[in-house]
Every structure is written in C-alpha cells, then in structure tokens.
Amino acid sequence: MAGAEWESLEQCLEKHLPSQDLREVKRVLYGKETRKLDLPSRAFEVASEGNFELQGYAFEAANEQLRRPQIVRVGLVQNRTPLPADAPVAEQVSALHRRIEAIAEVAAMCGVNIICFQEAWTMPFAFCTREKLPWTEFAESAEDGPTTRFCQKLAKKHNMVVVSPILERDRDHGNVLWNTAVVISNSGAVLGKTRKNHIPRVGDFNESTYYMEGNLGHPVFQTQFGRIAVNICYGRHHPLNWLMYSINGAEIIFNPSATIGILSESLWPIEARNAAIANHCFTCAINRVGQEHFPNEFTSGDGKKAHHDFGYFYGSSYVAAPDGSRTPGLSRSQDGLLVAELNLNLCQQMSDVWNFKMTGRYEMYARELAEAVKPNYVPTIVKELSSVPIRLGQ
Ligand SMILES: NC(=O)NCCC(=O)O
Numbered sequence: 001m002a003g004a005e006w007e008s009l010e011q012c013l014e015k016h017l018p019s020q021d022l023r024e025v026k027r028v029l030y031g032k033e034t035r036k037l038d039l040p041s042r043a044f045e046v047a048s049e050g051n052f053e054l055q056g057y058a059f060e061a062a063n064e065q066l067r068r069p070q071i072v073r074v075g076l077v078q079n080r081t082p083l084p085a086d087a088p089v090a091e092q093v094s095a096l097h098r099r100i101e102a103i104a105e106v107a108a109m110c111g112v113n114i115i116c117f118q119e120a121w122t123m124p125f126a127f128c129t130r131e132k133l134p135w136t137e138f139a140e141s142a143e144d145g146p147t148t149r150f151c152q153k154l155a156k157k158h159n160m161v162v163v164s165p166i167l168e169r170d171r172d173h174g175n176v177l178w179n180t181a182v183v184i185s186n187s188g189a190v191l192g193k194t195r196k197n198h199i200p201r202v203g204d205f206n207e208s209t210y211y212m213e214g215n216l217g218h219p220v221f222q223t224q225f226g227r228i229a230v231n232i233c234y235g236r237h238h239p240l241n242w243l244m245y246s247i248n249g250a251e252i253i254f255n256p257s258a259t260i261g262i263l264s265e266s267l268w269p270i271e272a273r274n275a276a277i278a279n280h281c282f283t284c285a286i287n288r289v290g291q292e293h294f295p296n297e298f299t300s301g302d303g304k305k306a307h308h309d310f311g312y313f314y315g316s317s318y319v320a321a322p323d324g325s326r327t328p329g330l331s332r333s334q335d336g337l338l339v340a341e342l343n344l345n346l347c348q349q350m351s352d353v354w355n356f357k358m359t360g361r362y363e364m365y366a367r368e369l370a371e372a373v374k375p376n377y378v379p380t381i382v383k384e385l386s387s388v389p390i391r392l393g394q
Pocket residue numbers: 119200205232233234235257258259260263264
C-alpha cells in the first residue's frame with residue numbers, strides 16, 4: 001500500500017499516458033473538464049512558503065435568461081497534525097489553529113466564501129486507541145469553545161463561512177461527547193451545528209467508544225453563499241444520509257473525513273461523486289494527510305500484532321459537481337487548499353436533465369422501509385410454490 005512516496009493518481013496518469021489517451025482517460029474518469037482558476041500569484045507564493053499545495057478549479061453552468069449565475073467559491077483544507085500526538089494537548093490545538101489560520105489567509109486571498117476543515121481537525125485521530133485520556137481533553141463546546149471562538153474570528157475577518165468539524169463536549173446534556181461540525185456564518189455568528197449520523201465500527205475506526213450516532217437529523221444551513229450541509233466521514237457510505245441533506249435543500253454537501261488507504265482509497269473517488277450526481281448537488285470530500293503515531297500500542301482486532309501507527313491518511317480531497325464532473329484531487333502527501341468555484345445554477349439544471357427528484361419513488365420506499373424495520377418483517381422473496389420437481393412429458 002503506497003504511502004507518501006506515491007503523490008497522486010493524477011500525477012501518475014500525467015506521467016505515463018500519451019496526451020491523446022490522457023484526454024480520453026480524464027474524460028471517463030473525471031467527466032467534463034474543470035477550468036483552472038486564475039488565482040493570485042501571491043497566493044501561490046504564500047502557499048509555497050507555508051509548505052502547502054494550492055489548486056483551483058471552476059465548474060461551468062449554462063447561462064439562463066431569468067436567473068443570474070450563483071457563483072460561490074469553496075475552500076477545502078487537508079492537513080497533517082503539526083505536532084506529535086504525545087505533545088501537550090493545548091500545544092497541539094494551538095499549533096493546529098496556527099496552521100489553519102495561515103491556510104485560511106490564502107483562502108481569503110483566493111476569494112473563498114465557504115471554507116471547510118477536515119474531520120476532528122483540532123486533534124490527532126486518536127479514536128483507534130480506545131483510550132480516554134488525554135484524547136477526550138480535545139473535546140470542546142460547539143457554542144463557545146476555544147476553537148469555535150477562533151473560527152468566529154476567522155469568519156468575521158475574512159467574511160467567510162467556516163465549517164469546523166470538532167470533537168464536541170455537550171455541557172447541556174451531561175457533558176457527553178459528539179462528533180460535530182459547527183457552522184459559523186460569515187458574520188461571525190454561530191449558525192448552528194450538525195452531528196455525525198453514522199459511527200464506524202470497522203478496523204481501527206472504532207469510534208463508538210467515544211460518542212453515539214448523531215441526534216440532530218439532517219440540518220441544512222442557509223448561508224449568504226448558498227445552502228450547505230455536512231455529512232461527516234463514514235456518512236458518505238450511506239446513500240440515504242446524502243439524500244436527506246439533499247431533500248432538505250442542500251446545494252453543497254461537505255464531507256470532512258479521516259480515512260486510510262488500506263480501507264477506503266478505492267471507494268474515495270466514487271462515493272462523494274456519486275452522491276453529487278444522485279442528488280443534483282455539489283459535494284466536497286476532504287481527507288486528512290499523513291501517518292499518526294500514538295504513544296501506546298493498540299490492536300486492530302484482526303489477530304495482527306499491536307502497533308503504534310494508524311494507517312496512511314491519503315489526502316486526495318476533491319469537489320464533485322451534479323453533472324458528474326470533478327476536480328483533480330489534492331496530493332496524497334501534502335497539506336493543501338483546494339479552491340473550487342461553483343455555479344449553483346448547475347444543481348437545478350442537472351435536476352431538470354435527469355429528474356431524479358421527480359423519478360425517485362420516495363413514497364414507495366418510505367412505505368416499504370417503514371415495514372422493513374419492523375421486528376416481524378418478512379422479506380419479500382418470491383419462491384416457487386411446489387418443491388416437487390415437475391416431470392416433463394407427463
Ligand atoms: N472517520 C471515519 O468515520 N472513518 C471511517 C472510515 C471510512 O469511512 O473510510
């Protein structure tokens with residue numbers, strides 16, 4: 001399994017394919033080509049000085065007579081944890097704040113309107129250890145914890161909506177923990193929060209030790225720049241989870257994630273992109289980068305030896321559009337900022353072409369699902385009535 005040395009699928013294709021083949025391969029793998037955004041050269045300089053990658057693309061939509069284009073720029077941030085996992089908690093959090101502050105500066109230079117960070121961005125992804133301290137100390141209030149206050153300042157300074165996925169401690173309900181994304185308006189006000197609906201119990205992603213499945217449903221946040229929702233990590237394997245955000249009107253669904261190559265890299269390019277197609281919306285898939293090393297050994301419940309390392313977080317963040325096109329991914333090994341310019345008119349345009357909301361048989365599914373979840377449900381399997389073999393010629 002490749003680690004940091006294998007930079008990206010895109011680089012590999014570009015290196016090895018003749019240009020004619022490359023064009024056709026990209027057409028099939030990536031859909032209609034996204035235009036490269038003309039970002040300020042100073043932004044590239046600052047990104048390079050700050051040792052992170054910057055890429056920018058635009059999705060086009062057809063001109064309409066009655067609606068103006070609804071242009072919005074989103075920024076997806078992927079990053080390593082700058083300090084080792086055994087550094088003091090407060091130092092780790094503050095190093096991450098500083099790192100994100102620097103990346104957000106560049107996002108502002110690129111005209112980003114909505115920025116989203118990776119899942120549980122203020123901490124190492126320590127849930128594999130199943131230890132409580134010190135990891136639970138990273139949890140904060142979604143309403144007024146230090147990270148929310150930090151993001152409020154960013155939002156106000158840059159006139160940017162900030163989506164901040166954190167480990168939440170809910171002091172109004174017995175101080176329990178949640179995997180939460182806080183949505184902060186460009187005014188600096190906390191618009192609300194949303195919680196991870198599906199908790200993985202797969203390999204080292206055994207997060208059920210820390211928090212339960214989210215209880216806030218599928219909220220969509222009306223921002224000045226469009227209607228957004230957040231489907232946190234493992235929720236991307238659940239088509240109905242995407243569907244419900246879309247049914248509530250989401251035009252852009254962010255998918256802040258933490259996932260490793262050995263488990264999910266072949267699923268990664270498909271799932272968020274398929275969700276964009278199926279739901280006539282934009283999706284933004286964000287993954288962290290690098291290898292995280294934990295002080296105490298843990299096992300993965302697979303009969304293999306205990307170890308200190310999570311697998312390799314392969315980055316590769318990308319944006320997918322409702323017409324099935326997508327941006328190239330950010331690198332597998334570097335911190336990065338992906339800027340994508342979206343024309344939200346494309347959502348309705350694609351809905352009018354494909355009509356999935358019209359052809360979807362939601363009533364039928366709702367009726368059948370309501371039956372299927374009952375304890376006494378008998379699956380509808382049609383069987384041959386008689387088990388006596390029919391003799392031909394009699
Ligand atoms: N963070 C998280 O839910 N990871 C689970 C693994 C995956 O969904 O790829």
